[in-house]
Amino acid sequence: xxxxxxxxxxxxxxxxxxxxxxxxxxxxxxxxxxxxxxxxxxxxxxxxxxxxxxxxxxxxxxxxxxxxxxxxxxxxxxxxxxxxxxxxxxxxxxxxxxxxxxxxxxxxxxxxxxxxxxxxxxxxxxxxxxxxxxxxxxxxxxxxxxxxxxxxxxxxxxxxxxxxxxxxxxxxxxxxxxxxxxxxxxxxxxxxxxxxxxxxxxxxx
Numbered sequence: 572x573x574x575x576x577x578x579x580x581x582x583x584x585x586x587x588x589x590x591x592x593x594x595x596x597x598x599x600x601x602x603x604x605x606x607x608x609x610x611x612x613x614x615x616x617x618x619x620x621x622x623x624x625x626x627x628x629x630x631x632x633x634x635x636x637x638x639x640x641x642x643x644x645x646x647x648x649x650x651x652x653x654x655x656x657x658x659x660x661x662x663x664x665x666x667x668x669x670x671x672x673x674x675x676x677x678x679x680x681x682x683x684x685x686x687x688x689x690x691x692x693x694x695x696x697x698x699x700x701x702x703x704x705x706x707x708x709x710x711x712x713x714x715x716x717x718x719x720x721x722x723x724x725x726x727x728x729x730x731x732x733x734x735x736x737x738x739x740x741x742x743x744x745x746x747x748x749x750x751x752x753x754x755x756x757x758x759x760x761x762x763x764x765x766x767x768x769x770x771x772x773x774x775x776x
Contacts, residue, residue, distance in 0.1 A: 575612035579619060594622030594651070603631035606642040613649040624652040629676035647686045652721070654691040655680060659701055660710040668700060677713065684717040691721055696751050696759045697728040704762045711766025716774060723767070725760040727751035 573581075578595070586593065595616050602609060602625050613623045633639050657676060659665040665673035683690045692714050696702050714720055728751045736743035 575608065575615055578612060579615045579621075582616075582621065583619065592620075592622070594624060596624040596626055596654075598626035599628075601628055601631050603627055603629075603643075606639070606646055610642065610646050610649070613646065617649050622651050623649060624654060625650055626654040626656075627679075628656045628658075629679040630671055632675045632679040632682070634675065634678050634682065643682070644686075647683070647688050650688055652689045652691060653683055654693060655683070656693045656695075657710065657714075658695070659706065660713055661706050664701075664706065680714065680717065684719045687719060689721045690717060690719045691724065693724040693726060694763070695726045695728055696756055697745065698749055698751055698755075700745075700748065701728075702751070702755075702759055704759075707759055707762040708766035711763035711768075712770045713766075715767035715770025723760075723763065725756065725763060727753060727756045 582593075582595065595612070597609060597612070609625070616623050632643070655676075657673070657680070659668050659673065660677075662673055665671070680690065680692075694701070694710060696707075701707075714723070728745075728748065730745075730748070730750050733743045733746060
């Protein structure tokens with residue numbers, strides 16, 4: 572694995588080719604599992620005036636852990652943007668889908684707002700699983716409270732991963748689920764935006 576200084580060195584060599592100066596986006600796995608690495612990397616990036624972004628599922632956020640939160644506070648002070656993936660707004664449905672609770676993920680969104688870190692929400696619409704209008708509206712209503720929300724990506728589920736799982740001899744839990752129709756996706760995005768607009772009208776955001 573490259574050291575933070577090596578990453579910055581490589582970035583600087585390529586900077587002339589990046590539109591508007593570019594930036595660093597750290598994805599995963601889950602980047603929040605390596606806060607020390609991110610702090611070192613982003614500290615060096617800020618010295619060079621490089622935009623910093625974390626692409627996260629939020630699953631590693633543990634607000635009850637004081638040592639972890641001390642690192643998060645430091646990391647967020649040098650983070651420009653977090654792209655946060657919310658797979659399902661309902662706690663029980665989220666557990667069914669991921670085998671993990673979503674409580675800390677939603678707390679992470681609120682934490683980013685408290686820290687004034689720009690947030691970009693991403694949500695994949697899966698036919699029969701995450702396309703229920705009630706939950707989509709609830710998702711919009713939830714994120715509508717945050718003043719740091721800068722963008723919303725509503726993404727269509729696709730089946731490209733199915734063959735990869737098969738080639739690895741792994742069970743594909745969404746086997747048989749069809750890809751999301753693009754026209755339906757636009758309708759589902761509108762439901763999320765309706766929830767967002769209602770929350771914002773209530774809070775005068």
